[in-house]
Amino acid sequence: GAGVSQSPRYKVAKRGQDVALRCDPISGHVSLFWYQQALGQGPEFLTYFQNEAQLDKSGLPSDRFFAERPEGSVSTLKIQRTQQEDSAVYLCASSLRGPGLAWNEQFFGPGTRLTVL
Amino acid sequence: AQKVTQAQTEISVVEKEDVTLDCVYETRDTTYYLFWYKQPPSGELVFLIRRNSFDEQNEISGRYSWNFQKSTSSFNFTITASQVVDSAVYFCALSGPTNAGKSTFGDGTTLTVKP
Numbered sequence: 372g373a374g375v376s377q378s379p380r381y382k383v384a385k386r387g388q389d390v391a392l393r394c395d396p397i398s399g400h401v402s403l404f405w406y407q408q409a410l411g412q413g414p415e416f417l418t419y420f421q422n423e424a425q426l427d428k429s430g431l432p433s434d435r436f437f438a439e440r441p442e443g444s445v446s447t448l449k450i451q452r453t454q455q456e457d458s459a460v461y462l463c464a465s466s467l468r469g470p471g472l473a474w475n476e477q478f479f480g481p482g483t484r485l486t487v488l
Numbered sequence: 489a490q491k492v493t494q495a496q497t498e499i500s501v502v503e504k505e506d507v508t509l510d511c512v513y514e515t516r517d518t519t520y521y522l523f524w525y526k527q528p529p530s531g532e533l534v535f536l537i538r539r540n541s542f543d544e545q546n547e548i549s550g551r552y553s554w555n556f557q558k559s560t561s562s563f564n565f566t567i568t569a570s571q572v573v574d575s576a577v578y579f580c581a582l583s584g585p586t587n588a589g590k591s592t593f594g595d596g597t598t599l600t601v602k603p
Contacts, residue, residue: 404590404591411595413492413581413593413595414591414593416591419590427590430590460531462533477535478535479525479533479535480532481530481532482531482532484531
């Protein structure tokens with residue numbers, strides 16, 4: 372079975388450009404998470420979806436960051452007017468069930484490495 | 489607020505040595521989960537183990553073992569007879585109900601196993 376996939380794997384953008392990062396979760400997974408991982412650090416939470424509903428976006432660093440999951444499957448993380456500090460690996464994870472239930476494992480994708488010049 | 493601290497930034501050992509990776513956490517939740525993940529150079533996070541806060545039994549899986557001590561808020565990870573393939577960045581993470589399932593990660597420990 373396919374795992375979580377992300378595209379592109381690598382993205383180079385000039386400062387000020389808009390970028391869109393895609394996440395394909397495991398089929399049937401209810402929950403989808405986005406994390407940002409700066410070099411030498413652990414992943415930091417950005418936002419969370421349960422199906423198509425964005426239940427938590429407290430980790431988004433600015434209003435330049437926007438995420439959507441319109442049909443409750445594929446998700447896109449968009450960054451507008453990219454800045455150098457946005458350079459990081461963006462990880463997507465999905466899990467079978469929603470929060471508040473017994474723990475269920477998050478499956479992580481390979482990440483998209485974004486470099487802003 | 490939740491916090492995970494991995495004090496060891498880098499560890500280097502010679503193959504077949506045992507190595508312990510430390511993890512200390514802070515949380516106000518009474519129920520929570522702790523995790524260890526492995527991140528090889530390919531970048532993908534690989535789940536290794538999770539521990540429920542109510543279960544303080546140590547666990548062994550092959551060459552891997554975990555020591556959970558609630559009294560000291562620690563969840564340490566030991567690799568016995570390390571191998572070159574164990575070289576990776578290892579992350580400890582914490583998840584609790586106040587965070588609705590999202591995980592708080594430490595900054596990771598880079599383990600290098602030399603032949």
